[in-house]
Amino acid sequence: MTTRDIVFICFAVLAAGCALLAVTTKQVVHAALWLVATLGTIAGCYFVLGAELVGLVQLLIYVGAVIILVIFALMLTRAPIGKHDDLATPGWQRAIAAVVGASLTALIAAVVLPVVTDAAVDIPASTNKGVSAAIFGVWVWPFELLSVLLLSALIGAFIVSQVVRAAGRPTGGEGR
Amino acid sequence: MHLTAPVLLSAVLAGIGAYGVLARRNAVLVLIGVELLLSSANVLLVAMSTQERPYVLSETTSVAMYGGQVMTIFIITLAAAEIVVALAIVLAMFRVIGHIDVTAAPEGEIEPATDEPVAAAASAGDPGSPAQGVSGP
Amino acid sequence: MTSSTASTFAQLLVAVPVLAAVVSLILARSAPGASRAVSAVTAVLGFLVSVGLLVNVPAEGFAAATTVGPLQVGELKVPLELLVDRPFAVVALAVAFVVACIQLYSVWYMATDPRGAVFQAIVSMFGAAMLLVVLSGDLLLTLIGWEVMGWGSYLLIGHHTFRRSARRAAMKAFLLTRFADIGFVLGIVALAAQTGTTRLAVIFEHFGEGAAAPTAALVLMLIGIAGKSGLIPFHDWLPDAMEGPTPASALIHGATMVAAGTVVVGRLFPLYAESTDARLVLAVLAAATTVYTAVMAFTQNDVKKLLAYSTMSQVALMLGALAAAPAEEHGAAGLDHLVSHAVFKALLFLGAGWLAAIGGGTAFALLRGRMKGWGVLPVSFGLGLAALAGIPPTIGFVSKDGVVAAAREGTTTGAHIVLYATYLTVFLTAMYATRAYLVLVSGDPEEPDHHDDSHTPPPTGSSYTLVAGVIGTLGLLSLVGGAAFLVQGAHIDPTVAAVSVGIALLGVLVSWALSRRPGGDPATVLSESWARATQVNLGTDRVYAGFAAGVVALARVVVRLDNAVVDALPRGLASGATATGGAADRAHRGVPSTGLLAVLSGGLIVLVLGVALWR
The missing domain is CATH 1.20.5 (Single alpha-helices involved in coiled-coils or other helix-helix interfaces)
Incomplete structure (x- = not known):
């Protein structure tokens, strides 16, 4: 357990929590804002993993441009302000959705985790130069x-x- | 560092994203679920890129591909393109049928050239908010 | 052994009529006169070439000649060569002679026909095909000639395209012979498969060295031969083929298509001699056909139909001789009868064409007594009928005597059957030949109730000279041609000759006695209904139609079975899938969220399954 691990877990927990709120909140605009928080913390995760360029792009494009678009769209479609109970699909659909989501999580975890369990990787100081060279x-x-x-x-x-x-x-x- | 946490984060984000796609009746909020699904893939790619080795061309030369990180940047770009088109469609849908509720059953053929769907949608309820007349199947 | 001169003549004999057909067909539209001249001149030229061939052919053994060079088809060797020996050179001479006579005759007969030039070009092609069959040393060449003749017969029989009955007769001849040719082709394929070549000389060698006789292949080929030669059960297309112009009938009946079966059996005689079973089949078919068609011929009320049935009877006699002759005879009797029949049958048909021109039709009612006063015609026609009946010293007597002798010398069951059938046929043939003569020279004709434009006016002036010359020459040959056989080595056994001539004379007497009855026609001895039935060949046409209808019905049943049973599973799967899709379509109201739910759940299930299977 290194410092990076701990910092990453903090960001990860934040990201997961914000994501959960983004899909469950009863206020339309809040959902968009929780998405901002999620994507921002995921950018933090990228920094921890040593992918600085990716994190910056994430902040720039996702948190910057995409979220603006989403909020614009919500406004143009006259999203109601304030709490609204009718944002979610009928209960039985949500139940199935929960099962599907949980199954997807379990599936990915079950498939990918065994591959990485023992791997302890070194994060290089900076990869920006290499990534830029690779892109072009x-x-x-x-x-x-x-x-x-x-x-x-x-x-x-x-x-x-x-x-x-x-x-x-x-x-x-x-x-x- | 260990990669267990990034993989778990990716898996959890995917599950939440799938739930978000299925549990929301506002089309824009459905798109938020899609963004979460894409982010899940990105996290996994970046995590795995830390294990990436340079691609060996010959005994003396090798190329650092950074495939995971580059792919992530590409996916972010793709997501931008996707959200532009998707939101355009959502706005068009709002203009034509008056709401963006994905649980509403289409009433008749969606035919922008005629006024019937508009009239039908007009009675369906407040646009943008969940339609009142809609019940589960 | 191989005579290069003979080879050259053999090549020429096939090439000349082929070229003639091509050239005259090209000229037929633009310059019909030149086209006809080409046909007639090349036919005479072909006859001269065939004389040259006979003079140069080696007395013993074969002369071979190449055509377009050998084909190598995988393992199969196809040399495409011609093969000629003395008996077949004689047959080729007869064919070329008859074709020349018919071409000259057609210059008059088809003079008023707008498509006469085309007709004569097809006659050239037909002759080329027959000569190819006669001279072929390769089964593939035989098949080519055989099939070209089948196609030519369709064109010639259906020459009067404006008549529905002619079109039907042409189609019938074509379909029947094509149907029978299935057997012929299969037989050839079987022979080629067993020996690895289509070269006749090699095939003879292969089966001569103690290999078991290829009975199945030979019987299969007999089916095709029965089709072309009008043996039972394919005996109904020939009478219908009388719809063609008379020269076409003379050609088909005299020396070509109908006789082609005899030529092929004669050519393959070394093989047939080995196979008693195949020869028994041939003997039974030939015996049944020769008697049956002789009876039919007696009652016909149309001179051309009478001649048609008599052709079938005579061709069956030739085949009977080949079926009965002992192996060491080389089938000479059958081929001799083929040559003599070619001469007198061509004479009779050409004479019938003349009669039709005089009387305006070929029905006996129109022709009663018409033959009187036309100089060479009654004499020649009478000689032709005498040759048909086998009265000495005509050509028919000599060759028929050879057939009887061959049947007597044969020791097989088939030979006995053929012998008795031959005696019966000799009697019947004499009866109907006598009847035809008596009817044509006595009594008064009816006037035709309508004028038929398709008939040519009687010959006058130079065309009279031409026609009379052709008919006269044929008549003379019928009378003295028998001497040629005797020179060639045929011999006449006095006892055999006495018996067969006696039977023939008995037939003549009976027929003459019957003609003393009121009406003057010996055939009136038969009851009305029987006579009417024989006019339609005892309803064979209906049997064919019924057979075809049965086949079609069977095919329908098979199609239905195929649809209902074989295709049921895939069809059921398809309709099941469609029904399921339809049900799902109705159940699904187009709500996006439930659709999304279903797609994602399904995708997840597929994913889980994939991972589970991959693990």
Whole structure:
């Protein structure tokens, strides 16, 4: 048990708790904020694991951009403010969902844990240089491909909204 | 350090994410579950990247791939793309049928060109909040 | 042994009519006159080549000749060579002669026919195919000639495409012979498979060295031969084939298609001589056919139909001779009768064509007494009928005597059957030949109730010279051709000759006596209903139709079984899956959250199963 282990466990417990709150809270906007907390603590986990670049990207893109989008979406769909009891699916569905989630956890743990039980790894001081070199060396073509993907996602999102608009009806949300 | 904790975190996040996808009736909140599932994969990738060895090309040269970390960055980018498109669809759904409740049964064909679904959705309840008229199957 | 001159002539004999057919077919539309001239001239040329072949062919043994070079098909050797010996050179001569006569005759007969040039081109092709069968030294070449003749018969019989009955007759001939050819092809395949080659010389050697006779293959080939030669049970296509123009009938009946069966059996005689069982089958079929068709011939009220039945009867006689002859005879009697039959049957058919031109039809009612006063026609036609009846000294007498002698010398059961059938046939043949002659020269004809444009006007001027020349030559040959057989080595046993001539004369007398009755037609001795039944070959056509209907019904049953039983499982699976899908579709109301739930649960179950199996 090293310091890293202890710090990691702290971050991990925080992340898991925030995640649980994010999926169970009864306030819509709180769910988004708990997600921010979760992703932030996961970024902390990345730092502990020595993946500084990944942690920074996580903070920048996830916590920064994605969460903003989610909150915007909640606002545009007129999310109710305050506690709301009807955010969850019917009870029987939630029961099955709990079983599915627990099974998934058990499955991953059962499959992956035996692989890593005995492994004690050294975390290098910094991997940033190596990761950067790898992205623009070995992985440069997938990287370029991703930029194309982002562009097509942008166009796709634009078209989806345009198609609905062009369908010739006033937007449902505005009409209400 | 040991990798037991990262793996356990990944497994727990996956379970919570799956639960989140299935236990929420607001489409945006469903997407939060999806983000958790993706994060679970990321944690596992980063954890495993600590065990990664350079890829040996020949006896004298080898290349450090950092596959786990690079993949994680790619997945984050993918997640950004995914959330953009998904939210666009959610907004479109909201505009067309007036709510984003995934437990609501579709009433008739979803046909943006006609007004019927709108009229039907209008009577279904407050948009964005859980529909009042919807009951379990 | 191999004479290169003979080989060259053999190659030419096949090549000339093939080229003639191609050239005249190309010219047929643009220059019908030139096309006809090509057909006629090359036919005469072919006859001259066949004379050259006969002169040069070695007296003993074979002369071989290549065609387009050997084929090597895997293990199988296909040399594609021609093979000619003296008896077959004689047959080739007869074929080329008859084809030449028919081509010359067609210049007149088909003069008014708009598709006459095409007709003559097909006749050339037909002749080429028959010569290929005669000269073939390779089973594959035999099959090629055989099948080309089958196709040619379809074209010739159906020449008058505007007549429905002609089209039907052509289709019937084609289907029946094709159906029988299945056996022929299978037999050839069996022979080739056993010996590894289609070369006849090698096959003879293979089975000559004590290998068991390939009875199954020979019997299979007999099926195809029965189809082409109109043996029972394939005996109904020939009478229907009279729908074709008369020269086509003369060609098919005289020297080519119908006789091709005899040629093949004669060529494979060394094999058939080894197999008593195959020869017994042939003997029974031939004996039954020769008697049955002779009876049918007696009652026909159409001269061409009478000749058609007589052809079947005579061809069955040839095959009977081959079935009965002792092995050391080499089947010469059958081939001799083939040659003589080619001459007198071509004469009779060409004469019938002339008669049809005079009377406006081929029914006896139209032709009663029409033959009087046409100079060479009654004399030649009478000689042809005498040859058919086997009256000495005609060509038919000599060759039929050979058949009887062969049957007497044979010691097998088949030989005895053939002998008695031959005696009976000689009697019946004399009866119907006499009847035909008496009807044609006496009495008054009916006028045709309608004018049929498909009949040619009687020959005049130069065409009269041509036709009379052809008919006269054939008549002369019928009278004195027998001498050629005697020169070739045939001999006449006085006792045998006396018996068969006696029987024939008895037939003539009976027929003559019957003609004294009122009406003048010996056939009127038969009851109305019987006479009517024989006009349709005792309803064989209906039997065929019934057989076909049975096969179709059986096929339907098989299809239904296939659908209902064999396909039931996959069909059931498919409909089960569809029903399950439909039920699930109805149960699923399209709610996204339950759908998500189902997908994730299912995915998880698959994942668990996968991990469990992988472990």
